[in-house]
Amino acid sequence: MMSGKKEVERDFVGRALLPVFCRSRRAGVPVLQLSALMLAIVFISGANRIERRTLEGFAEPYQTSELAASEAGIVQEVRVELGQTVKKGDVLAVLDDEVLKAALEIAQLKAQSTAALDAAKAEIELRQQKLAALTELNRSGSGSREEFARAKADVEFANAKLKGAQETLAADRLEVKKIDAQLRQRTIRASLNGVITDIHRDPGEFVSGANPKLFTVVR
DSSP states (O other), X not given: OHHHXXXXXXXXXXXXXXXXXXXXXXXXXXXXXXXXXXXXXXXXXXXXXXHTOOOOOOOOOSOEEEEEOSSOEEEEEEOOOTTOEEOXXXXXXXXXXXXXXXXXXXXXXXXXXXXXXXXXXXXHHHHHHHHHHHHHHHHHTOSOHHHHHHHHHHHHHHHHHHHHHHHHHHHHHHHHHXXXXXXXXXXXXXXXXXXXXXXXXOTTOXXXXXXXXXXXEEO
């Protein structure tokens, strides 16, 4: 089939050049110049055919990202498929997070509760009132020095309890941030714009610290 096509092409070029050759000979063009003109035409025709050829090949990625889990756990959900195009920040998978979600709710309740803080403030106010009354008695000479000293110590102790309640509340709020950060780490997101070329874990499979790789994304 190919040889037949080439013969047709050569016959077509010959038929196209024959009138040019005849007219040039009648006009007295030297054979050498005429031969050079015909060769140039044939070369240009072949070059045009070469330029129209389609070349096939393979495109190689210039950036590859191996996405891994920062914590061990069971894959709860995979949200992408092989060959899917993703954007940076897209959620690709989620590890099991039920325990962390429950811990977060408990931490949020503690962080929102001001009962211990309110009790400590009320105790300080009560101790300060008692200390103020004993101070007036001591000024009039009818108070007891021992009772005054004990009331003063009670105020200092109540202040310490208030400070402890404040620190506990601050720690509870930090615990909320910590658990929230752990939950975000169990959500695997794309680090670049690209295509999913490999999925290393399916839902239900365990991801260990020794082999945390989950996805391969390429650009």
